[in-house]
Amino acid sequence: MAAIRELLIVGLGNLPYPATRHSVGHLILDALASSNGMSLRLDRVVGGFVASKSDVPFGKITVSLTLFKPNAFMNISGRSVANALRKTVVSPSNLIVIHDDLLRKPSTLSHKFGGSANGHNGVKSIIAGLGGETGFHRLRIGIGREGDAAEYVLDRLPLDERLFWSKGGEGFELVCGEIAKIASRKGNGLR
Secondary structure (H helix, E strand, O other): OOOOEEEEEEEOOOOOOOOEHHHHHHHHHHHHHHHOOOOOEEEOOOOEEEEEEEEEEEOOEEEEEEEEEEOOOHHHOHHHHHHHHHHOOOOHHHEEEEEEEOOOOOOOEEEEEOOOOOOOHHHHHHHHHOOOOOOOEEEEEEOOOOOOHHHHHOOEOOHHHHHHHOOOOHHHHHHHHHHHHHHHOOOOOOO
16 A cells, blocks of 8 residues: 555635635635545634544545645735644645636636746745745636626635535536545655
């Protein structure tokens, strides 16, 4: 049996705006917690809600999984994500950040490792919190874009998209499949 890999999965969003496009990362993180029998609890030291469990299967790989939902607003969440990383998996290459993406069509998923934040302020904050480190995984959740971006991201996520990304939805299964691919990779520093 392969060694158990450690993963820290962060869902970005804004707690005061739970059902919005901007908080789709929180929605998916909550679905991951529910599907794995995990309960998120506030950890004031780290700065967010945390749940951990060993022996979580993703495809053919078993991982030691920590889920993290920052308590800070998305655009200033970098410090708490860095705290969670130091407390858990240590290596940024074991970090997966799930966030909304205005540049992608709704109900689409795109994986990225490293590189720039592509204008996403939450990812910029994480890169800054990690001292400029960009070597982590991102699952970019397409939300599309109409009109003013600031207003659009704070609009409610349409019901069909909420169901798509929720536990049992087709999008949620895509996310789990991507996590399984990331967990099974060799390279990118994944430990």
